[in-house]
Amino acid sequence: MDASDLVFATADEHRAWLEQQARLPRGFSVGTASFAFTPVEVPLPARMTLSLIVCDRPTSDFAAVFTRNAFPGAPVRIGRERLHEPDLAAVVVNNKISNVCANDGIAAAERICATTAHLLGFTARQVLPASTGVIGWRLPVADMEAALPEAVATLQDRSALPAANGIMTTDLYPKVRGVDLPGGGRVVGIAKGAGMIEPNLATMLVYILTDCAIGREQLREQLRAAVAESFNAISIDSDQSTSDSVVAIASGRCPCPDQAAFAAALGRVCRQLAGDVVRNGEGVHHVIRCTVTGAPDTACARGTAKAVINSPLVKTAIAGNDPNVGRLIMAVGKHLGDHHGELEPTRCSIRLGPETVFADGTFRFDSGTDARLQAYLGAAQLYQSASPGTDGVFRPPISHPPHERCVEIAVDLDAGPARFTALGGDLTHEYISENADYRS
């Protein structure tokens, strides 16, 4: 993930920056519509937003990567089929209900596609559906169809921001990243996702739009590569959603002689959005970036890095600004002991921020180190918990990311050439409140 010195003093500053990032590439427009409805399963008032991403004309150049969960949502099952279609013209996304394992879920999603296509003058198979939210509930198809004309009426070709807002569920703020290519052309991505995030994607929807003329096969290959080192390298809570999708669409309106420059821009947008998803992860106070080097192979490097960022005890220690090196050792040792008994653990060294805290089989640690690392962890904190309300619920007191600093953990196994960087978040009262104190 790219380092960054971005600092946003206020929500207004962040919003102004988002608007810059969100400028749409040529050939795309975006519209949304929100409405109230009552779910069949839990008959309490709810609200849904429909977001449309529309191409000026159908394009053959689109790519998508989906969750590996064995119970994929209906839109994911349809999306896998759409990959075989000759072209794509629009994406229709709803939040609030994820349409996973619901009765007649496929028929419901196809119905929404058909209505969308009819309004836009395309065919249903040129429309890709997506849903995110509660698992198991059924889509309010009639309410959605009634709202679609409004979404079409709001289509505009300037900003992706309305869609970045529209696809949010428990996200605190929209996530948008844009990159201009040196030779012309632009790549813009939007993402939602805050919990149930782990590799192979997670309640995460990502849409990447470009006007660069990039062929279907190249786009698919480059998307796979970009996802491997971005969205598949993050974890909020090790859980993997049934709906995750990363979709890229190229309108072809701008020549793209330099494929490597496009790949770099795509990779950058994916890495930045992946960082944004973790930074806005449910209850995340600290983003944790663990880089494992010196591994015998990539699987070992990835597994070790994941063991660190997924360890509840490491995550809670960092949440408390506690440089608890013992828990780092425990997490690394748990993975190595289970999977790499042949490695010599005393060759391992570990750095936390600027300090080497473990080497030659023993801790490098005194009360001075402790104070310095507490300060380092404090400086990387995105926010401190506010007092819970009278209902005992902890609510994040921020509506924008104040900075992009990470807690850096570097593990050198000194046993080979492979490396991997994984990005995760800490574990806090806000995560518990979000997921236990009320139904999400």
Place this chain on the structure above:
Amino acid sequence: MDASDLVFATADEHRAWLEQQARLPRGFSVGTASFAFTPVEVPLPARMTLSLIVCDRPTSDFAAVFTRNAFPGAPVRIGRERLHEPDLAAVVVNNKISNVCANDGIAAAERICATTAHLLGFTARQVLPASTGVIGWRLPVADMEAALPEAVATLQDRSALPAANGIMTTDLYPKVRGVDLPGGGRVVGIAKGAGMIEPNLATMLVYILTDCAIGREQLREQLRAAVAESFNAISIDSDQSTSDSVVAIASGRCPCPDQAAFAAALGRVCRQLAGDVVRNGEGVHHVIRCTVTGAPDTACARGTAKAVINSPLVKTAIAGNDPNVGRLIMAVGKHLGDHHGELEPTRCSIRLGPETVFADGTFRFDSGTDARLQAYLGAAQLYQSASPGTDGVFRPPISHPPHERCVEIAVDLDAGPARFTALGGDLTHEYISENADYRS
């Protein structure tokens, strides 16, 4: 894990029951000593308890199973060597500091063994050390040596309870289980451990004492088998300690003609203690028992059951008494999608308590189901959170387990003969407070 209707209305009732359980088999005595000291690494006042378990005479019949963590504590490394010794006569355990990866950790532990042996008239190699607590700090060897005579002076042969109390760290209450064999003889086990608990053991120390005449090799074989289906089937937070040890010692004072009866008693004590460890897990409001049947092999059954009990989103939903079937599906699907792509997920059915909530690829769920399952989850709750103190820290409002009810989750994969039952806990504000709000 054995079902149980045990209910304890008051802490006094629980204590009286513990005292019954704790009656020592013949041939053992137990003593403890507590003292104040100041750790070198973080110079704040601390308290340590030393616990001694002493055999009347050295016995060749002892067994031990240790953590698989690649960074085992010094006592674990010494313990592995002690398994090759001809006999064992005593165990010396300290809490507060785990003596893992500390400078001169082996020498410190051996010094404590030597002093203990000297006081008791044994050799150092007849003494097994153990330490639990903060990782990385050094043992206060001089303070411990000064306290050992008091521990020896308090030795008594009636109750294991002082040691069950003495080895606790963040445990809320001591854990003791005793079983009398039909033909005479007794098996008593004590356990500590509340966090960093996952299979292959975890900041967990278990000592099982018996007066049954059971040979060294049989004892070792039976202990391995008992651990596989008890301590290796539990997880509080998927983290694995660097210090976990399960030790069994037989004094041989009582003939044991029925080896099967002994194995059954040993298995029962292990399963009950494993249940106790989860029930007293850090912040646990609900014990979750997930049984996977119909798996093609045991690894698949174990992996699926573990995916369910380790899923933060399942754990937080259950903490909130929320029968969130979507998250169950997600957790099962995450494991199957990653490891068993060949299985047909629509054959899977899932029960939560008394209700089938998923079958034939769709949810079986309405608002009536929801209300019934909320009541079921509420009845299995051990306690509700008390309001946090003015310091914002959540403290468990109980000092004994009110009952032994579990939340039962049954997953039938309908794809083979294998099964596995895993036991875990939910994830609550008290876990966060224990691990993030202050240093433990």
